Amino acid sequence: MTINTEHIKAFVRKYYHYLGINKQQEISRLLFEIAKRERIDYTKVTESLPKPPTRFSKIKDYLLERRYPSLAVAGQGIRPALFDVAIDPKLKMDVALKPQIQPKNLFIEDSVFHTEMANRVRTHFPESTVERIKTYKEHVGKRRFGIEDYNRRLENFYLVREDYDFFKKCPCSSKSVFCGYFVVNLGSGCPYECSYCVLQDYINSPGIILPANIEDFFAAFRNLGRNIRCGSCELTDSLAFDHITGYSPQIVAFFRSYPKTMYELKTKSDNVGLLTSVPGARNVIVSWSLNPQKIVEAVEHFTAPLAQRLAAAQRCVASGYRVAFHFDPVIYYQGWEADYEALVDMTFQAVDAENVAWISLGALRMTPRLKKIIENRFPDNTLLDEEFFVGHDGKLRYPKDVRIFLYKKMTSWIRRHGKDVPVYLCMEEKSMRLE
Ligand code: SF4
Structure with a gap:
């Protein structure tokens, strides 16, 4: 069950409009986690929420008790992390089928292009496109790579000369x-x-x-x-x-x-x-x-x-x-x-x-x-x-x-x-x- 976190946030913004952004964020996260943990729609959780204009501390206490029963154990001195919740369905990893290890691209640094290992890898993947690059560092530059890149990581193999660490x-x-x-x-x-x-x-x-x-x-x-x-x-x-x-x-x-x-x-x-x-x-x-x-x-x-x-x-x-x-x-x-x-x-x-x-x-x-x-x-x-x-x-x-x-x-x-x-x-x- 994928939960639409934008719907939760919109609800909280409207229902608890008198609270600041950080407080709304904590409520949204707790609503999300309760709905996920209890396998119910978040609207079911909202049915029993304290009504506006209840003070934030009371709303939070109610939600924390439902999501984190251990917090009620006296003297633990523990706290959950209630950061922003945002689920982007595009980032979901498909684990239905085991992927073949068959990179589309083999990028090989100049300095190791003729090594035994590079030959071995090229032979192993005859269908991959081989591109000779100066260095990995120069090839990727200062780009930052996110979750979508991580999900596609098996498409690219880099053979490099490691020289530190x-x-x-x-x-x-x-x-x-x-x-x-x-x-x-x-x-x-x-x-x-x-x-x-x-x-x-x-x-x-x-x-x-x-x-x-x-x-x-x-x-x-x-x-x-x-x-x-x-x-x-x-x-x-x-x-x-x-x-x-x-x-x-x-x-x-x-x-x-x-x-x-x-x-x-x-x-x-x-x-x-x-x-x-x-x-x-x-x-x-x-x-x-x-x-x-x-x-x-x-x-x-x-x-x-x-x-x-x-x-x-x-x-x-x-x-x-x-x-x-x-x-x-x-x-x-x-x-x-x-x-x-x-x-x-x-x-x-x-x-x-x-x-x-x-x-x-x-x-x-x-x-x-x-x-x-x-x-x-x-x-x-x-x-x-x-x-x-x-x-x-x-x-x-x-x-x-x-x-x-x-x-x-x-x-x-x-x-x-x-x-x-x-x-x-x-x-x-x-x-x-x-x-
Ligand atoms: S490196 Fe990560 S994905 Fe790979 S086996 Fe270890 S825990 Fe699993």
């Missing part, structure tokens, strides 16, 4: 638990459509960007001169394009010589064909972000089903790799406990704890800007119908007591199978404890 510290907020991780900037953009994905907000590009100079990453690692835990998963899925880029065998071959460095390939695919075509290295960790199959179907569009991710993990273990799992984002809903307990059990039935390098936990969170994007790209989502409040880092999060409950439950289920598997929290506040 090869390895950088994980961008956890300074108020969060530091995970000691370094992110490797090996590509940007993902073919999947997880409704909660941060890339929708983060990426300002008209396409998928793939570096064709992996040897420079290896040189940059040598220059770092120390052992780290790192992975190429901040701006992309580490394996979704692997059959096209051919990165993984090169990564394994290189990092095999640095056994004290952990290199993580994190994915929601089952694209492990190239990876398992070479002997595994114990310091190359292949990891999967996991959710119950019901969540995979509802919000992780076009990714591999849960059973296929676990089967891929088994193949990687059989090839000599260790694996890791990220129960992140854990999504809270009625009945989540049974689904997530079964998920943890399935995971350890697929892979023995001794082959699991680590597990991370993180509850669903988002910036207010990302929430707006999700509302527009996935207007039928139910993710946003839960209660989110402004957290320690300005992101919208479940209430703290809910997050503690999620983490403690998840940890207790994990501990039944793996007493010594390292478990850590991702992007959580420092005061949060697991066990």
Whole structure:
């Protein structure tokens, strides 16, 4: 059900004409969220609204109590974010059919035009138009790219020479638990459509960007001169394009010589064909972000089903790799406990704890800007119908007591199978404890 937010705003402007714009905005947002959450037309909600000229605080209290029952819990000191609501139907993402990865255009920077990787990609996409460009930067200029560009990102692939930010510290907020991780900037953009994905907000590009100079990453690692835990998963899925880029065998071959460095390939695919075509290295960790199959179907569009991710993990273990799992984002809903307990059990039935390098936990969170994007790209989502409040880092999060409950439950289920598997929290506040 797509809700017409312009109708809601027009109603509020007329009905509560004596209130200022910001107050009208908050009422419109609350009306929208109540109608969406209760699956009713907003006019049904308006039937029980306090009548004009009721004071704003009374109207807001009524709406908040209906939309955010947790606010009634004394002493939580929490607040929702009541920013402007505006749904543009043109921005809706069509997730009915899985798209083929078949770019219309391959833009290749001059300096990498004749590299092995560029040849490999050209051969993979014989029907794409190839355009030689000086640099990506010059090609896109100062243009800003919006949601409509993001929805069409698979049309354009850019093969570039990456020359900065090869390895950088994980961008956890300074108020969060530091995970000691370094992110490797090996590509940007993902073919999947997880409704909660941060890339929708983060990426300002008209396409998928793939570096064709992996040897420079290896040189940059040598220059770092120390052992780290790192992975190429901040701006992309580490394996979704692997059959096209051919990165993984090169990564394994290189990092095999640095056994004290952990290199993580994190994915929601089952694209492990190239990876398992070479002997595994114990310091190359292949990891999967996991959710119950019901969540995979509802919000992780076009990714591999849960059973296929676990089967891929088994193949990687059989090839000599260790694996890791990220129960992140854990999504809270009625009945989540049974689904997530079964998920943890399935995971350890697929892979023995001794082959699991680590597990991370993180509850669903988002910036207010990302929430707006999700509302527009996935207007039928139910993710946003839960209660989110402004957290320690300005992101919208479940209430703290809910997050503690999620983490403690998840940890207790994990501990039944793996007493010594390292478990850590991702992007959580420092005061949060697991066990
Ligand atoms: S797999 Fe990861 S990067 Fe890709 S859409 Fe999902 S969350 Fe985003």
